[in-house]
Amino acid sequence: MKQLWLALLSALSLSFAGSALADTSSLKPYQAGDWKAITKAANGEPLAIHFWGVTCPACVKEMPQWGQFLKANPNAKVVFIQVDDVSTENILKMLNKAGLEKVNSYYVVAPFDERLRYEIDPKWYGETPTTILIDKNGKATRKTGLVDFQKLSIALKAKS
Amino acid sequence: MILNIRSFARLLLINTLYIGVLSVAELAQAQMDHSSSKASSMPAKPSNTCQGFGLECATAATPFFAPDGKLLLAWTANGVVSVAQSVDLGKTLAAAVQIAEHGKSLDAGSDARPQITADKQGNIFLAYAFFKDTNWNAQINTTRSTDGGKSFTSPETLVKDGSSQRFPSVLIKPDNSIFITWIDKRLVAIAKQGGEKRLGGSIAYSSSQDGGKTFETERFANENSCECCRIGGSLDPQGNPVVAYRAIFPRGIRDQATQVIIAKRAEPIRRVADDDWKTDACPHHGPSIAISGSGKFHVAWYTQGSKRSGVFYANSANQGVTYSKPSRVGADGTSVARPYLLAMGQQVWLVWKEFDGSKSSVYLKESKDDGNTWSTPKLLASTAGYSDHPLLLSRGNQAFLSWLTRDDGYQLLSVGQKQ
DSSP: OHHHHHHHHHHHHHHHHHTTTSSOOOEEEEOTTHHHHHHHTTTTSOEEEEEEOTTOHHHHHHHHHHHHHHHHOTTOOEEEEEOSSOOHHHHHHHHHHTTOTTSEEEEESSOOOHHHHHTTOTTOOOOBSEEEEEOTTOOEEEEESSOOHHHHHHHTOSOO | OHHHHHHHHHHHHHHHHHHHHHHHHHHGGGGOSHHHHHHTTOOOOOSOSOOSSSGGGOSEEEEEEOTTSOEEEEEEETTEEEEEEESSTTSSOOOOEEEEEOGGGBOOOTTOOOEEEEOTTOOEEEEEEEEOSTTOOEEEEEEEESSTTSOOOOOEESSOOSSOEEEEEEEEOTTSOEEEEEEEOHHHHHHHHTTOOOOOEEEEEEEESSTTSSOOOOEEEEEEEOSSSOOEEEEOTTSOEEEEEEEEEGGGEEEEEEEEEETTEEOOOEESOOOOOBOOSBOOOOOEEEEOTTOOEEEEEEEEOSSOEEEEEEEESSTTSSOOOOEEOSOTTSEEEEEEEEEETTEEEEEEEEEOSSOEEEEEEEESSTTSSOOOOEEEEEESSOBOOOEEEEETTEEEEEEEETTTEEEEEEEEEOO
């Protein structure tokens, strides 16, 4: 019985993640178990997952640069995960302001604690902003602090 | 099993709703503008979060023992700040008093917690922060009770300033005055107005001689600090507050500092360790300080510096002028976090949290010789669900661990005694 549910659940998660990279402006809930689906959805293409918070000044400062980056690199695969406990309205407002209203975005439903972070990176303590880059071989590199967008654009070139 | 069914049903619901939202969004793709982002701005809020304002839904709970031995507990849950009392060491709580409701504007970040203290007459003082505007500028509100916690004054702002004040930290001094310190962003705001690129905040402080009714004009201890980490505070044997915090040193290095605050003056900034953490990020992970009977400063902190990374402990026998070589807390490679210290006489207790992939555990180690030697770590408690930081406090000669957990309730455990 339990196995059946798990199978059903993973099927649903896959469909969830399969459409996750579609260019929609939806802000989706992120919770325990979602990490695998999000990272798998890149289909072997390099992917950046950017963790940010609306109450984090360094993040707020950097978000418009992410907007410019995606404008210049429309094919770059980037997922945004907002980790502060704030209203979705406020998250969307900041995304809009940064020109990121159409990106693939999530917000955490429960506190972004050690349990949520463990499947992402057990050695990460949740500093924001943090960007995790997953290369085409699935190797993850975590970078805390502001991003070097020039390096990022090279890393995210799909067919390199 | 029942839990599994329920959580599965919730996930199913979320996925179904999500797919629903997506197809609406896809239909509206041709006119992907504000209207569609509005439609998708209301994803069904998954209901796996605790919904109430009670302690069972709290994300942070702060304890304080009133002079009569009663436990005062302040907590934040779903945007509401509440206080309740316990006469049986936290086993049962009297009816909670709701102090304020700020919804999603309450500062419920992982290093934020309501502050509570009481003076010798049993007057209670509370401070907390919330975001006052859409630019995420915070405000610290304070409230008092002069009837033993039955009722509280309506919350008032601590300072009159348009910029941001966050992360209050409160101490009650032996002379019954209240010391409060916080992260203040007015200097950063002024610098920005002048076109200067500046991140971080400042360590501000003030005192009240009338139970928190009025406060002296605020002063700055350090103009350059991290803007998103709690400040640790402890009283030295003379009753002077000593603060520990993540300072910003030249080149944007965010390492720990301590500072003694003597009668309206802040002593020099003392660096705890040269960790060399150059970052603009928000670690949400402030230090802890405890001062023992000899006046020794005991500090524990988290860093990701180039010279060391993890949770560390060091002490200083000369008011912070020099610190001992930092020693690692917990095993290297494990996720050690949230250190907290308590000292009484020559004894020092240090707790922290570890997560092993399925449960969070609180460990304790103890020193009986003022931090020179330490016992091996001892497991105090574990929980599978959400948990707050472990905190330590004393009542008389007894030391307690205070730990709020979602699955196993609020725990107040005796961890030792002053010898």
